[in-house]
Amino acid sequence: xxxxxxxxxxxxxxxxxxxxxxxxxxxxxxxxxxxxxxxxxxxxxxxxxxxxxxxxxxxxxxxxxxxxxxxxxxxxxxxxxxxxxxxxxxxxxxxxxxxxxxxxxxxxxxxxxxxxxxxxxxxxxxxxxxxxxxxxxxxxxxxxxxxxxxxxxxxxxxxx
Numbered sequence: 001x002x003x004x005x006x007x008x009x010x011x012x013x014x015x016x017x018x019x020x021x022x023x024x025x026x027x028x029x030x031x032x033x034x035x036x037x038x039x040x041x042x043x044x045x046x047x048x049x050x051x052x053x054x055x056x057x058x059x060x061x062x063x064x065x066x067x068x069x070x071x072x073x074x075x076x077x078x079x080x081x082x083x084x085x086x087x088x089x090x091x092x093x094x095x096x097x098x099x100x101x102x103x104x105x106x107x108x109x110x111x112x113x114x115x116x117x118x119x120x121x122x123x124x125x126x127x128x129x130x131x132x133x134x135x136x137x138x139x140x141x142x143x144x145x146x147x148x149x150x151x152x153x154x155x156x157x158x159x160x
Contacts, residue, residue: 056110093111093120099130
C-alpha cells in the first residue's frame with residue numbers, strides 16, 4: 001500500500017503524465033488535495049528535474065523486509081555493488097531511506113559518468129524521510145557519505 005509515487009530524478013513532464021494516466025486507469029484520484037488517493041511527487045524537495053539525456057540505471061529493494069533485518073539490507077547493498085560492470089558504471093549511489101511508517105528500503109543508482117550530476121543531497125525528502133547516501137567510486141574504497149537532517153537527528157537520538 002502506498003500514498004505517494006516518487007518520480008525518478010530526471011523524470012520529464014511526459015513521464016509524469018504517463019504515471020498519472022496509469023493511476024487514473026485504476027480510478028485513483030491524484031488531483032484534489034483533500035480527497036486525493038495518491039500523490040505524485042518530484043524526487044527532490046525543490047521539485048526540479050535533471051537533464052533528460054543523463055544516463056543512469058536504478059533499482060529498489062527492501063520493501064519485503066518484513067522482519068526489519070539489517071542483514072537483509074546489507075546483503076542487498078553488497079549485491080548492488082557487484083551487480084554491474086564498474087568499467088561501464090563507474091559510480092554507484094546507495095540511498096537508504098527510512099521512515100517510521102514505511103520502514104527502510106534501499107535505492108541504487110548506477111551512473112555512466114564519473115562525475116554524476118545527481119547531488120547527493122537531492123535524494124529523498126527532508127520533511128518525512130531519513131536519508132543516508134553512500135557514493136562509491138570503486139567497490140573496495142570507502143564511500144563518500146551524506147545524510148539529511150532527519151537522519152542526523154535519528155543517529156543522535158539513537159546514541160543517547
